[in-house]
Amino acid sequence: MRSDRLTSISAGFTLLEVVVALAVVTLGIIAGFNLVVQISAGSLHMKERTLAGWIASNEITRLRLSGEFPEVSQFDGDVEFAGSNYRWRATVSETGVEDLRRIDMDVAYADNPDQVIGRSTGFISPTAPPRLGGSGWDAAGESGPGAPENVEGENDQAVDSDQPGGNEQAGETQPPENQGDTEGNQ
Secondary structure (H helix, E strand, O other), X not given: OHHHHHHHHHOOOOHHHHHHHHHHHHHHHXXXXXXXXXXXXXXXXXXXXXXXXXXXXXXXXXXXHOOOOOOOEEEEXXXXXXXXXXXXXXXXXXXXXXXXXXXXXEEEEOOEEEEEEEEEEEEEOOXXXXXXXXXXHHHHHHOOOOOHHHOOOOOXXXXXXXXXXXXXXXXXXXXXXXXOOOOOOO
């Protein structure tokens, strides 16, 4: 009878072993839940910062496109974006370069304007830069430092442009013309 009693006792878990196993499983579940919460909070924070960056970029672009050259000052405004209300604050400052201003744009929620969620910086000048293909680029390419007439000795050699590869005398080679139709007429 004694051997039957020992066999039945050693066949199961003690209450202490079950409690320790449950505690370990509970700690693992809590750690996993905290990880999910942290990832969700980080994702929400990145979304807020991304939206704030877009708002700041939009407002800086709006200032550039307005055609006005802002004075050194600070001003703000409200905007509704992606279903939420935001407040932006622009700080215009000197850059040390004539006719160039720096714009620091801070973005916060409208109901809590002191807690900045995103920042962006831009620069603005009273004149727009020349556009690609516009007359400003063509004129700049024909004069100024580095233009052919200003570089000594570069154009001293005669170049016969009627012969294929006519620039070979100046140390340059040109590819033969009309080797293939690039317009798709094959």
